[in-house]
Amino acid sequence: MTTTQRKVAALQHLKNGGNSLAVGHSSKPESIYNNPSLYPQMYPWLFPYGYGGIDQDAHSSLISRESHLEWLAMYYDKRFQVDSGFLIVALNHTLIKQSSTGSFIAMKRGNFGRAADAIDKIDAGVLLTISERLKNGGRFFPQTPEEKKCAVLMDQVDVVGGGHVDGSLARKKYQRGEIWSLINFMNAPAWFITISPADAKHPLCVHWASRDIEFKREIKSYTERQQLITRNPVACARFFHHLVQLFIKHICGWKDDGPEKGLFGKPSGYYSTVEE
Numbered sequence: 001m002t003t004t005q006r007k008v009a010a011l012q013h014l015k016n017g018g019n020s021l022a023v024g025h026s027s028k029p030e031s032i033y034n035n036p037s038l039y040p041q042m043y044p045w046l047f048p049y050g051y052g053g054i055d056q057d058a059h060s061s062l063i064s065r066e067s068h069l070e071w072l073a074m075y076y077d078k079r080f081q082v083d084s085g086f087l088i089v090a091l092n093h094t095l096i097k098q099s100s101t102g103s104f105i106a107m108k109r110g111n112f113g114r115a116a117d118a119i120d121k122i123d124a125g126v127l128l129t130i131s132e133r134l135k136n137g138g139r140f141f142p143q144t145p146e147e148k149k150c151a152v153l154m155d156q157v158d159v160v161g162g163g164h165v166d167g168s169l170a171r172k173k174y175q176r177g178e179i180w181s182l183i184n185f186m187n188a189p190a191w192f193i194t195i196s197p198a199d200a201k202h203p204l205c206v207h208w209a210s211r212d213i214e215f216k217r218e219i220k221s222y223t224e225r226q227q228l229i230t231r232n233p234v235a236c237a238r239f240f241h242h243l244v245q246l247f248i249k250h251i252c253g254w255k256d257d258g259p260e261k262g263l264f265g266k267p268s269g270y271y272s273t274v275e276e
Helices: 003-015 038-042 065-073 086-102 109-121 124-135 145-156 169-186 203-209 222-231 233-251
Strands: 104-107 157-161
Touching (some): 038 086, 065 086, 104 109, 109 145, 124 145, 145 157, 203 222, 203 233
Antiparallel strands (some): 104 157
């Protein structure tokens, strides 16, 4: 059903005296830390019995948060895969936790003394004004002496964040460092390859995105394939990872037990990353 059809069906249901479920909220915000009832409360249609939340005491030291989320994403009926909000909310919570526990400020060693002294003497009000200006999409041009001090400090700060925060600028910088180290160790790469799988045209990805249990050799219509793919990002991610692994193993010749001769010869090393 389309969005308009669902709205009309809902209005008809209410007009005919049908029952409805009202979901309220507490006056206090819920914590995303050590709160196993958070997701069952947010998504009662995904956790109909109120059980199965993340960060349970019984799971401590047995299963990590990431492993639990991966298990939910691979649940047999694919309810978590096709939900429009669960995956993005879980990802945001994961990034918030990573950045909250692993963020730091990095700078060159020669600037450490001056930067520490500047941070201690900086005007918090001026910093708040600059932050609000940048947050609203504006640009920062220092005018007053205090703003110029802030500009000098921001130039001295090299990076903010942690290398283990997925998708952060710090992580990208560490990846560039890894690439340069690999080039320094093994020389410049001979091949630059970009892979862009057509997920909507591949029967395996369409099968993973559907609710079919048995794989069938049938060609679905273009509209049906597009609907299946757009509703299931987990299937697309699985298919992309699977295809890249096959390319590295069989085309490039890089296997678990060591490199072998592939389509471009015997590789001495490789580095792969996802474009963002």
